[in-house]
Amino acid sequence: MTSGPADPDDELVRRAGQGDAAAVQALVARKLRRVLALAERMLGDPAEAEDVAQETFFRVWRNAARWRPGVARFDTWLHRVTLNLCYDRLRRRRERPVAEPPDAPDPGPAPDRGLLAADIGVRVRAALQGLPPRQREAIVLCHYQELGNIEAAGLMGVSIEALESLLSRGRRALKSALADLAGPD
Amino acid sequence: MTWEDMSEERFLTLAAAYGADMARWPSGDRAAAEAFVAANPKIVEACLAAERLLDAALERYRERDAAAPLRARIIAAAPRERAAGAMWRWLTGAGLGLGLAASCAAGVAAGYTLGHPAVARLMGPALLDSGQLSAVADPAGDAAAS
Numbered sequence: 001m002t003s004g005p006a007d008p009d010d011e012l013v014r015r016a017g018q019g020d021a022a023a024v025q026a027l028v029a030r031k032l033r034r035v036l037a038l039a040e041r042m043l044g045d046p047a048e049a050e051d052v053a054q055e056t057f058f059r060v061w062r063n064a065a066r067w068r069p070g071v072a073r074f075d076t077w078l079h080r081v082t083l084n085l086c087y088d089r090l091r092r093r094r095e096r097p098v099a100e101p102p103d104a105p106d107p108g109p110a111p112d113r114g115l116l117a118a119d120i121g122v123r124v125r126a127a128l129q130g131l132p133p134r135q136r137e138a139i140v141l142c143h144y145q146e147l148g149n150i151e152a153a154g155l156m157g158v159s160i161e162a163l164e165s166l167l168s169r170g171r172r173a174l175k176s177a178l179a180d181l182a183g184p185d
Numbered sequence: 186m187t188w189e190d191m192s193e194e195r196f197l198t199l200a201a202a203y204g205a206d207m208a209r210w211p212s213g214d215r216a217a218a219e220a221f222v223a224a225n226p227k228i229v230e231a232c233l234a235a236e237r238l239l240d241a242a243l244e245r246y247r248e249r250d251a252a253a254p255l256r257a258r259i260i261a262a263a264p265r266e267r268a269a270g271a272m273w274r275w276l277t278g279a280g281l282g283l284g285l286a287a288s289c290a291a292g293v294a295a296g297y298t299l300g301h302p303a304v305a306r307l308m309g310p311a312l313l314d315s316g317q318l319s320a321v322a323d324p325a326g327d328a329a330a331s
Contacts, residue, residue: 024263037248057259062270124246149211168201182238
C-alpha cells in the first residue's frame with residue numbers, strides 16, 4: 001500500500017477501463033512519450049522501443065478495468081511493465097546475437113568535423129548502451145525519467161545505497177566513455 | 186540545518202550518483218547539501234565540474250515525440266484489447282468455476298460409486314470398516330449387503 005498524495009492517474013485509468021475513449025486518448029497523450037523514452041534509452045533502438053511502447057499500452061488496456069487505486073502508483077506500474085518488456089528483448093538479444101547491432105552508432109567523432117548537438121546525442125546513446133543493464137536502468141530512471149530515489153530503488157528492487165552505487169558506477173563509466181567531449185573546444 | 190550536517194564523503198557520494206544539479210538530489214539531503222556548498226565552495230567546484238559536463242552531455246540525448254501512426258495504433262487498439270482482457274478474465278474465472286464443478290462432480294461420483302453396495306462388496310470389508318464411506322453410504326444398501 002502506498003501512502004502520500006493520491007495518484008493523479010487513477011481517475012484516467014479507471015475511465016479507460018470503462019471504455020471511455022476520451023480517457024484512452026488522454027492517457028496516451030500523458031504517458032506515451034514517457035514510455036517511449038524509457039524503452040528507447042534502455043534498448044537504444046527506436047523501432048524496438050516503439051514495439052515495447054505499443055505492447056505496454058496494450059497491457060494497460062487489457063488490465064485497466066481491474067486497476068485498484070492505492071495499491072501502487074500507475075506510473076510506477078507502467079515503468080515496471082515497460083522495463084520487463086525491455087529486459088525480455090535484451091535477453092533475446094543475448095540468446096540470439098545478431099550479426100550487426102541495430103542502428104549502430106558512430107563510436108567517435110568524425111575527424112573532419114566538430115561535434116554537433118545531435119552527434120553528442122548519438123555518442124551518449126552509444127555510451128549508455130555500453131553500460132551493464134542495471135546501471136543503465138538506474139541512470140535512465142533517475143536522470144531521464146526523473147523518478148525519486150525511493151521510487152527508483154523500489155522499482156528496481158534494491159536499497160537506496162545499492163541504487164546510489166549503480167548510479168555512481170554508471171556515471172563514472174559514462175564520463176570515461178565520453179571523456180573526449182570534455183576536451184578543449 | 187548547517188553544512189556540518191553533511192560530511193564531505195556524503196556530499197561526494199551524492200554528486201557522483203545524482204550529478205551536479207542539486208534539484209535531482211534526494212529531498213532529505215538537499216538543505217544540508219546547500220549549506221555544505223555555501224561553506225565549502227572550493228571542494229564543491231572541483232567535485233561538481235566533471236558532473237556538470239556529464240549532465241550537459243546526457244541532456245543532448247533527447248527523447249522524441251511518438252510518431253503519429255504509433256499513437257493512432259495504440260488508441261485504435263484500446264477497445265479490442267479491453268475486450269480481450271475481459272474475455273481472458275471471464276475464461277479464467279469460468280475455468281476456475283468449471284474446475285471446481287468438475288472436482289465436486291468427481292467427488293460425488295466417487296462417493297456414490299464407492300458407496301454402492303456392489304462396489305463395497307468388491308472392495309472388501311476393510312474399506313467399509315475404516316469408516317471412509319460413512320458420509321456417502323446408502324444405509325439401505327449397507328443393510329442389504331450385510
